Amino acid sequence: MPDPRVAVVGATGAVGPEVLAILAERGFPAAEVVPFASARSAGSRVGFAGEQLEVRELTDDSLAGFDLALFSAGAATSRRYAPEAVKRGCMVIDKSSAFRMDPQVPLVVPEVNPEAADSHRGIISNPNCSTIQLVVALKPLHDAATIKRAVVATYQSVSGAGKAAMDELWDQTKEIYVLGPSEPKVLPKQIAFNVIPFIGAFKDDGYTDEEHKMWNETHKMLDPDIKLTVTCVRVPVFVGHSEAVHLEFERPLDEAEAREILREAPGVMVVDKRDPTGYVTPKEIQGEFAVYVSRIRKDPTVKNGLAMWVVGDNLRKGAALNAVQIAELAHERGLLGRKILA
């Protein structure tokens, strides 16, 4: 097929500008790239490959004539407009949670389960940001020794809650130096100089939907037999999610083997020296594509135990990069031109 016409939906949010930047950076072969947003943002301009593009309004019909749309505008927008795009022959790569657990929609991280993309019926979903970086690090270890159980605690940046949450951290922090912080509006409690052990909404079991996503999505992409438990926590970091991960394997896997496997794994960078700066923090990897793994060590409290620290840029690998990688995969595999069944 000729180079596809590409729409970027949610172009003025936290992730959309990253999608545009990464399409340009990686030289995605597009005949045209057009940014879309809600009526409120239509007419504003966003940067792409050195140009300023005018943002168009997203409507039922505005994606007709496009081959591919990358959606990162929230679940409500995806639920409303993605089926309209698909009806008009435009494939959708969706960042939101709207279709992730739909059995007819593949959930894809290209380093983990690229083959799942082949069965798409018009929509391919991206996992949640905190899941993506986790499964990139878990997949090669699972292949080597079979993960039985994972206990995870997250340190998630505010950009995972969107641009308004980033502004809230910035403004709230500044206010502390003057008159004291204003009431939180976006996040449920003060985030400046604080941490919040609650992301999303509570489910009946006392876990949050963010926590449910991490195990549900890991089960769908990697292995339903992995027992995964997690506490998801928001921290006052702008970009970059971190995860403390304690694993239990079926078979022995010592820390040197694990380090070697991770060094060779696609999309992973190992930074793991036992000196006071020999690990990665989120601030240091902002803008990077890889998932970083540090502090790989034996966990002696369980048979075949291993602990590690996993950091990724949630706007890049956790969102925009993964979406663009799916677009590349779909283009290479000829999945864009294929008749859409949905």
Next chain:
Amino acid sequence: MPDPRVAVVGATGAVGPEVLAILAERGFPAAEVVPFASARSAGSRVGFAGEQLEVRELTDDSLAGFDLALFSAGAATSRRYAPEAVKRGCMVIDKSSAFRMDPQVPLVVPEVNPEAADSHRGIISNPNCSTIQLVVALKPLHDAATIKRAVVATYQSVSGAGKAAMDELWDQTKEIYVLGPSEPKVLPKQIAFNVIPFIGAFKDDGYTDEEHKMWNETHKMLDPDIKLTVTCVRVPVFVGHSEAVHLEFERPLDEAEAREILREAPGVMVVDKRDPTGYVTPKEIQGEFAVYVSRIRKDPTVKNGLAMWVVGDNLRKGAALNAVQIAELAHERGLLGRKILA
């Protein structure tokens, strides 16, 4: 015995002023309270019970004539001066790590193992801040159902690293709004808008000494059979440590029972509603005495599993309050006047 003469060593640091405040708040029956610090700070003044007290210089001989000294000036100072105080008949309650694992020195959290204080030979140690709040929450649950394994991830405030680290977070954050942050001096990497998965120094097994402290001290105070693994992380919070805790018990303990047990436990406050603000964050409990437990829930990934979120003020229960509680205990049990054997 008559009311004791009390010395507060490290009176100008992060913890010393809290010790003075809590001695006053709780009306500790002291004949006199005198602040001490290094020569550099001697002559300055610190507040106590509405008065300004002059800080005296700590020397080998300066604690002669005191019945009790509360040390929070770091391990080197404790190692150097605590034995001198004991030689001169002054009992020492030490906040540093210097003597914690010494088999002749009791390590005490009054809610957990008050009886251990009785065997002191002149020095009683306080555990590390991150351990204190953990064992206060674990003890009643361990009594009820026997903890087999605990997986912990910490979110530790900068005040755990002392006053200079608090200043660094404050100044570094402010600098970000102007010219960009200066090089870190106290903590190993930038802490403003970042998290650092490294506290203390690396040991050969790839864990840090902060992590070793958490299991060693838990073993000494609570039960050597509890398997405890942990990732300790510094977060940009001024005061208050948080912990994501995943437990496995010998016997069944459902979340309602656990909540009830914790509600009745000494030193514990349960805040656990399943609404968007129904949990505790460190900012909210600054200055409080209790250890707060939230997000109590079944962990279905392991037999008899339970997860929870534990928050404490590391300068109060994690340091100054625990020291003052030990002082009260020692005074009530007549341990101060007792001939010191060390």
